[in-house]
Amino acid sequence: MPYVNIKVTREGVTADQKIELIRGVTDLLAQVLDKNPATTFVVIDEVEMENWGIGGLPCEEYRKSQQS
Amino acid sequence: MPYVNIKVTREGVTADQKIELIRGVTDLLAQVLDKNPATTFVVIDEVEMENWGIGGLPCEEYRKSQQS
Amino acid sequence: MPYVNIKVTREGVTADQKIELIRGVTDLLAQVLDKNPATTFVVIDEVEMENWGIGGLPCEEYRKSQQS
Amino acid sequence: MPYVNIKVTREGVTADQKIELIRGVTDLLAQVLDKNPATTFVVIDEVEMENWGIGGLPCEEYRKSQQS
Amino acid sequence: MPYVNIKVTREGVTADQKIELIRGVTDLLAQVLDKNPATTFVVIDEVEMENWGIGGLPCEEYRKSQQS
Amino acid sequence: MPYVNIKVTREGVTADQKIELIRGVTDLLAQVLDKNPATTFVVIDEVEMENWGIGGLPCEEYRKSQQS
Numbered sequence: 001m002p003y004v005n006i007k008v009t010r011e012g013v014t015a016d017q018k019i020e021l022i023r024g025v026t027d028l029l030a031q032v033l034d035k036n037p038a039t040t041f042v043v044i045d046e047v048e049m050e051n052w053g054i055g056g057l058p059c060e061e062y063r064k065s066q067q068s
Numbered sequence: 069m070p071y072v073n074i075k076v077t078r079e080g081v082t083a084d085q086k087i088e089l090i091r092g093v094t095d096l097l098a099q100v101l102d103k104n105p106a107t108t109f110v111v112i113d114e115v116e117m118e119n120w121g122i123g124g125l126p127c128e129e130y131r132k133s134q135q136s
Numbered sequence: 137m138p139y140v141n142i143k144v145t146r147e148g149v150t151a152d153q154k155i156e157l158i159r160g161v162t163d164l165l166a167q168v169l170d171k172n173p174a175t176t177f178v179v180i181d182e183v184e185m186e187n188w189g190i191g192g193l194p195c196e197e198y199r200k201s202q203q204s
Numbered sequence: 205m206p207y208v209n210i211k212v213t214r215e216g217v218t219a220d221q222k223i224e225l226i227r228g229v230t231d232l233l234a235q236v237l238d239k240n241p242a243t244t245f246v247v248i249d250e251v252e253m254e255n256w257g258i259g260g261l262p263c264e265e266y267r268k269s270q271q272s
Numbered sequence: 273m274p275y276v277n278i279k280v281t282r283e284g285v286t287a288d289q290k291i292e293l294i295r296g297v298t299d300l301l302a303q304v305l306d307k308n309p310a311t312t313f314v315v316i317d318e319v320e321m322e323n324w325g326i327g328g329l330p331c332e333e334y335r336k337s338q339q340s
Numbered sequence: 341m342p343y344v345n346i347k348v349t350r351e352g353v354t355a356d357q358k359i360e361l362i363r364g365v366t367d368l369l370a371q372v373l374d375k376n377p378a379t380t381f382v383v384i385d386e387v388e389m390e391n392w393g394i395g396g397l398p399c400e401e402y403r404k405s406q407q408s
Contacts, residue, residue, distance in 0.1 A: 004279070021300065
């Protein structure tokens with residue numbers, strides 16, 4: 001009965017992409033650990049860009065700093 | 069000083085229902101573990117339906133599949 | 137299909153107390169939100185005392201500071 | 205490669221305050237544990253007031269009860 | 273820069289199985305959302321059996337109740 | 341009443357370093373958002389090395405791959 005939480009930045013993830021993530025993670029747990037999909041939860045959190053920090057900066061600033 | 073996180077799908081949970089959840093969980097921790105309500109936190113997360121997967125499907129699709 | 141995470145300090149919570157917490161939270165979600173117990177997960181995390189801070193101190197130090 | 209999650213009530217946290225939180229936590233982990241900022245994630249969750257309980261009450265009710 | 277948390281019961285997950293989970297989830301996020309593996313974190317939590325509840329029971333009791 | 345969760349790899353974090361993390365984060369939230377330390381929780385999770393993935397590898401393997 002696994003519980004999986006996926007956090008990504010909110011940047012236009014589509015409903016179809018969410019379906020792929022849910023199916024992909026559920027299949028992976030069934031294959032690797034023989035977990036029952038009926039009791040596998042997957043919760044996706046979409047986090048506002050300004051709420052996600054990396055390298056000591058909000059992620060948009062960080063990405064710009066990496067490109068320059 | 070417990071911390072409790074309740075995740076449910078976003079399906080019209082009312083303010084009164086949230087009050088009941090907060091009070092119920094806080095009382096339970098006081099009764100079972102003698103925890104002080106003043107330092108018991110309860111955080112409720114309401115998760116969009118398409119962001120919650122079960123059985124390898126978004127939960128609305130899963131529910132439909134169970135009914136048929 | 138709720139997911140509930142209960143974090144408490146590791147201070148000798150017994151197996152029976154865990155059973156009470158699991159049943160209590162599951163019943164609460166069934167009563168307040170009509171959630172199906174069969175798809176209600178409760179995960180209890182027991183956190184080492186020195187890993188839990190409150191008032192800017194590890195919790196044991198904090199409790200001592202409150203008593204004096 | 206630390207991961208830090210900061211949960212606060214949604215009460216008008218500004219973009220500048222978020223920058224300060226991200227930088228402050230990242231610096232702290234570099235100073236105390238010599239962690240590399242490039243692989244330090246900070247995720248801020250802003251929680252609706254009615255979804256945060258303390259003392260068995262939603263936090264606004266709790267604050268009022270403390271003032272009286 | 274995704275963050276994924278996988279919670280499973282502690283039942284002898286091997287180091288090789290963990291490697292498969294980490295690689296599988298990282299590949300999935302690269303394929304579906306074009307996320308950079310270098311900033312994809314996967315954290316696996318192994319939860320004691322008596323700390324995981326489902327159906328209002330610790331998971332071992334729940335499994336027994338399903339078999340009978 | 342903030343809640344902060346810090347996840348780091350389990351690599352010999354000392355009790356004194358935990359005190360510094362708890363105090364540092366609590367001070368930061370008081371300075372930036374005027375949060376009351378008495379209702380600021382900090383929970384530190386130390387994650388086994390083989391349970392933390394980055395770049396599609398357990399973190400020890402990842403570090404080796406970066407050095408070569």
